[in-house]
Amino acid sequence: MNKNNSIVIAITFIIFVMLVAGLFLLSDFPKKPTENNTITVTDLAGRTVSLKVPAERVVLGSSRDLHEFAAIEGENFSKKIVGWGPDLKDTDKDTYDKFKEKYPEIENIPDVGSFSKGTFSVEKVVSLNPDLFTIPLWDYEKAKDDIERLEQAGIPVIVIDFWAKPLDNPPKSVILMGKLLGKEKRANEIADFYNDQTNIVYSRIAKITRQKPTVYVECGWKGSDTYGNSYSNVGWGELINRSGGSNIAGNFSEQMPTINPEFLLDKDPDIIIISGANWPAAPSSLRLGYYTKEDDSRELLKGYLNRPGWNTLKAVQNENVYGVFHGCCFRIYNYAALQAFAKWFYPEDFKDINPEAGIKEYHEKFMPIDYSGTWILELKES
Known part of the structure; x- marks a missing residue:
């Protein structure tokens, strides 16, 4: 092999490596959160919150939000929930049991207490070291002091809503959660499906x-x-x-x-x-x-x-x-x-x-x- 051929082969190899690296960087390969992954969002209480994404350790203030969380996350949802409130088991046992049938590990998710029953524990949440704490709008007023303490401990708190404005805020809440979980495409698909279904009614009622x-x-x-x-x-x-x-x-x-x-x-x-x-x-x-x-x-x-x-x-x-x-x-x-x-x-x-x-x-x-x-x-x- 002469010298010129060796140079051509070397240059070709370098170009190939650069192309592979470029494709890797442009792909959707999961990246660990860094300072560059910090985003600022507005939640459903109108609060501005900055946090690193995607959130990998999440505490659901209301476990009744499991339906939306699991729809966005898919099969691995239980690996991201490191704590939650007890309300799903207390108020909708069928749904809790249905999830438990297929994902028995949810029984081991730590209970952080309930705002409505006065048993919520800031200390328990802090001990779980979450990247994100979500709370429904219906608990927001009674939880303001606890939210302040969580944020002082460095835990971002996001308010979501599926009840106060039940036909306007659900798609907004899902899209917001998708951004924070690194699942925007999936969340947008859910929101689009939701809007298509509600428009069936709105278009005729009008x-x-x-x-x-x-x-x-x-x-x-x-x-x-x-x-x-x-x-x-x-x-x-x-x-x-x-x-x-x-x-x-x-x-x-x-x-x-x-x-x-x-x-x-x-x-x-x-x-x-x-x-x-x-x-x-x-x-x-x-x-x-x-x-x-x-x-x-x-x-x-x-x-x-x-x-x-x-x-x-x-x-x-x-x-x-x-x-x-x-x-x-x-x-x-x-x-x-x-x-x-x-x-x-x-x-x-x-x-x-x-x-x-x-x-x-x-x-x-x-x-x-x-x-x-x-x-x-x-x-x-x-």
């Missing part, structure tokens, strides 16, 4: 000019013997408004009032909706979720019709009584409840829509666990 049906919604956690709370203009109340209904509790100053039975009988709503989940404390409560059968849930729903005076209500007489999974009030798949409400309020305009299928599709596209159970319920058997 064309409907008929009188709005009156609606009563109740959280069914206390069971059929005791009235549970209703909602004014948050949570379920907002979903009623946006799906074209007239909420009979809409003018209450309380966010979650428990109405007087006489008030309900006087208003005589066109539609009654009871939310359900796995609430073992009240055996007669409406149960919906991953481990429920439609016929069993329907029998529980019928129990509410035996309340004094309900036989006189036109919603009962016309069988316009429905059930919806309570988690749809504060999760990314609340578009299914929006679709169900619109279909119940305007049957002819939404007769081609299957809200339950929308929840199944979400699981197939984004969730690391499988769809099962019953989430949307009609008193009338199909």
Whole structure:
């Protein structure tokens, strides 16, 4: 081999190495956080927060945000959650058990306590050395002092929201979480899917000019013997408004009032909706979720019709009584409840829509666990 050939080979090898290195740097290969990975974001409480990304160790102030976190992170979600609040297990045992079936390691995630019960521990969170602490907007006011202490300890705190503005903030919260977890593409896909599903309702509701049906919604956690709370203009109340209904509790100053039975009988709503989940404390409560059968849930729903005076209500007489999974009030798949409400309020305009299928599709596209159970319920058997 002559000298010129050796030079050509050497130059070719150097160019090859440089090309490979360039492709490596331009790829999506995970990089360890450095000072150059620090970003500044605005959370759902309007707070400006700077932190390093991607966050690898996360504490969820509310474990009920597991659905969104797992959808963004995928199969490895449990490796990033180093602590969480106890509320998922306490308020939605079906969802907790469904995740535990496939990912039994979630039982070992440390409990950092609850803001609502006064058991939250700043010291516990600090001991877990997280890169990020998330908290729902509904806990923000009562947690301000704890947030300040966490930030003084160098732990970034991000407020997210799936409840106060349930049809505006979920995609914003998912996109924000995607940025912080280094999963922007995935988060944008979820947000796009969400917006497509809600626009099915908005595009049709905008064309409907008929009188709005009156609606009563109740959280069914206390069971059929005791009235549970209703909602004014948050949570379920907002979903009623946006799906074209007239909420009979809409003018209450309380966010979650428990109405007087006489008030309900006087208003005589066109539609009654009871939310359900796995609430073992009240055996007669409406149960919906991953481990429920439609016929069993329907029998529980019928129990509410035996309340004094309900036989006189036109919603009962016309069988316009429905059930919806309570988690749809504060999760990314609340578009299914929006679709169900619109279909119940305007049957002819939404007769081609299957809200339950929308929840199944979400699981197939984004969730690391499988769809099962019953989430949307009609008193009338199909």
